[in-house]
Every structure is written in structure tokens, then in C-alpha cells.
Amino acid sequence: MDKNLIKKIKEKREFSELPDSIVEKVARLAKEDVKVARALLRKYFGVFLTNRVLKGKIFNDEMLTAHMSSRKRDYEKFYEEIFSDVHDVGSIIDFGAGVNGFSYSYLKKRFGNVDYIAVEAVDQLVEHMNDYFKKEDFSANAVCVDLFDVESVFKILKKQKKSRVVFMFQVIDALENLERDFSKKFILGISKECERIVLSLPTESLGGRKKFAVRRKWILDFLVKNFIIKKDFVMNGERGIIIEKKTNS
Ligand SMILES: C[S@@+](CC[C@H](N)C(=O)[O-])C[C@H]1O[C@@H](n2cnc3c(N)ncnc32)[C@H](O)[C@@H]1O
Known part of the structure; x- marks a missing residue:
């Protein structure tokens, strides 16, 4: 091109x-x-970015409420659902992180100085998160990488400490919009290099329109077929699904 x-x-x-x-x-x-x-x-x-987010004049976890995807989340409760049965985490890899790195203090409360890496395409967000991590001296880092660049994704993933937990909050649609069925390949691939994947899907579209449930069925069928579903919960307009590899895969 x-x-x-x-x-x-x-x-x-x-x-x-x-x-x-x-x-x-x-x-x-x-x-x-x-x-x-x-x-x-x-x-x-x-569409998820407000001016307040892009300009980056917010230097604490208020950033989470300025971004469309994270604004409704109660992180204390959200992470409790995700980690209630987990005590030992080496690293957390957050694919399509948005501004989710600003929730690091909630992770720190649970796991101390756990390694966290945010992988995000919008470089402004990457910079804001890195500024924040530096200021707070967190064991965290953000990188500007395209998730379709699978080679780089694997390189990043393999470098992280075990056991690895992957976050993919509200990114499936973003991937599917650009390449149909890519998220299936992506999830199958990364699952070989991590212990647990936490996915989330919005339960309603930004415009609040319907026919959403139908569009969701394919991903749920795929997850049920290929993984153990550890947990499936709904919280504040978001459905969280925790998956792990089947023991023989
Ligand atoms: C709906 S937002 C969700 C943000 C965050 N995970 C959350 O739930 O708070 C989707 C994010 O994925 C990022 N994204 C979409 N496609 C991407 C790609 N190919 N590579 C890296 N990031 C991507 C977008 O820039 C955006 O920040």
C-alpha cells in the first residue's frame, strides 16, 4: 500500500x-x-477516548473514570471476582489496555509489586500510563504494540514472569472489527504461554442497541469448546469470563 x-x-x-x-x-x-x-x-x-483522557492531565486513578470502557467498573470488586481463588501471580499482561494501567494500585494491594505490562495501540495512552508508573514507582510498564503483530506479542508475553495472567478487557470487538475470527487465533495462541486469561465483553453496546447477545454467541461457543471456564460473571454492564487451558491441551 x-x-x-x-x-x-x-x-x-x-x-x-x-x-x-x-x-x-x-x-x-x-x-x-x-x-x-x-x-x-x-x-x-x-470513541472510547474523551479529551480528558487524551490530554493526560489526570495523574491518578481518576483516569479510569475518564475512559469510556473503565468508567463504570468498581475495580475493588472486579479484581476480587477475578482473583478470589488466586494467591500467586508472577505477572499480568493487559492486551488492549486502554487506561487500565491506572488500576495498578488495586493490583498492588492484592499482590504487592506484581509485574504489570500494558499493551496498547494508542501511544498517548501508553505515555500517560508510563508517566504514572514512573511517578508512583510501580513495577509496571506500557508498550505501544499492535496486537495483530503476533510476533511482538509473543516476544512480550514470553519475557514475563510465571505464572502469567492475561487481561483482554473489551478488546474482542476491536480485533474482530479489523479481522474476523482473529481473536480466536489470538486466544488459542497466547493460551499456550499463560496460565489464565480473563476476558470481558460489554453487555450492551455504547449506543445501547440490541442484537448484541446474538453476536456474542460465537465467542462463548468457542471458549466453552476449547477451554475450562473457571468463572463467568456480570458486573456493571460487563461480562467477565475467566478461562484456563484444558489439562490435555
Ligand atoms: C474498548 S477499549 C478497552 C480498554 C481496556 N481494556 C478496558 O477495558 O478498560 C479497547 C482498547 O483496545 C485497544 N486496541 C484495539 N485494537 C488494538 C490493537 N490491534 N492493538 C493494540 N491495542 C488495540 C484500543 O486502542 C482500546 O484502548
Whole structure:
């Protein structure tokens, strides 16, 4: 694809820091139409971000309430559901983290200085999280990586301490929008390198429209078929599913 097209799309400041690989994927979906590509990027990557988040003038966990995906979460309770049966975690790898790194203090309360790494495509968010981690001297790090760059994802994952817990909160739709069925391949692949995956799905769309449940069935069928479902819970407009490998896989 013409590199100038990618450059042109990224002239808009809000997209300037996205990895080229993502912009290229979206440009292809948009049949190389700049306007359509930007509209799709806005829909897939921008809609969750408020100005307060992008500007990054918030230096504490209030950031969590400024981001569309995390704003309704009660992190104390959310992590209690996720970790109630887990006492020993080497590292937490957060794929498509958004601003979730700002919840590190809740993890620290549970596990002390547990290693945390946020993998996120929007570099502004990566920078805000890294500023925060540095300021608080947390054992945490954020990196700007495209989850479709599977090689880099595996490199990152393999470097983390065992036992590894992977978060994929509200990222399935983002992956599926760009490549159908990619999330299945992704989950099967990473499951070989981690002990536990925690997925979440919004129980209603941003616009509050229906036909959502139907669209969800394929992922649930896939998870039930390939994994042990350790827990399946609903909390504050979000469905959390904890999966582990089947012992013979
Ligand atoms: C709906 S938000 C969820 C954020 C966070 N996980 C949460 O639940 O609070 C989806 C996030 O995934 C990120 N994302 C989407 N596609 C991605 C990709 N291909 N690589 C890395 N991050 C991606 C988006 O930038 C966005 O921050």
C-alpha cells in the first residue's frame, strides 16, 4: 500500500500516534478512502477516548473514570471476582489496555509489586500510563504494540514472569472489527504461554442497541469448546469470563 496514504490518514492529530500497521489495515477495509478510513479509526479507536483522557492531565486513578470502557467498573470488586481463588501471580499482561494501567494500585494491594505490562495501540495512552508508573514507582510498564503483530506479542508475553495472567478487557470487538475470527487465533495462541486469561465483553453496546447477545454467541461457543471456564460473571454492564487451558491441551 502507498505509504503516502497512511501518512495522509495520520495527519489528523488523534491518529498520528497509531501504529502504521493498524492504519494500513483500516485503510484496506476503507478501500483506501481517506475519509472512510478516518471515520473507521474514530469508531474503533477514538470513541472510547474523551479529551480528558487524551490530554493526560489526570495523574491518578481518576483516569479510569475518564475512559469510556473503565468508567463504570468498581475495580475493588472486579479484581476480587477475578482473583478470589488466586494467591500467586508472577505477572499480568493487559492486551488492549486502554487506561487500565491506572488500576495498578488495586493490583498492588492484592499482590504487592506484581509485574504489570500494558499493551496498547494508542501511544498517548501508553505515555500517560508510563508517566504514572514512573511517578508512583510501580513495577509496571506500557508498550505501544499492535496486537495483530503476533510476533511482538509473543516476544512480550514470553519475557514475563510465571505464572502469567492475561487481561483482554473489551478488546474482542476491536480485533474482530479489523479481522474476523482473529481473536480466536489470538486466544488459542497466547493460551499456550499463560496460565489464565480473563476476558470481558460489554453487555450492551455504547449506543445501547440490541442484537448484541446474538453476536456474542460465537465467542462463548468457542471458549466453552476449547477451554475450562473457571468463572463467568456480570458486573456493571460487563461480562467477565475467566478461562484456563484444558489439562490435555
Ligand atoms: C474498548 S477499549 C478497552 C480498554 C481496556 N481494556 C478496558 O477495558 O478498560 C479497547 C482498547 O483496545 C485497544 N486496541 C484495539 N485494537 C488494538 C490493537 N490491534 N492493538 C493494540 N491495542 C488495540 C484500543 O486502542 C482500546 O484502548
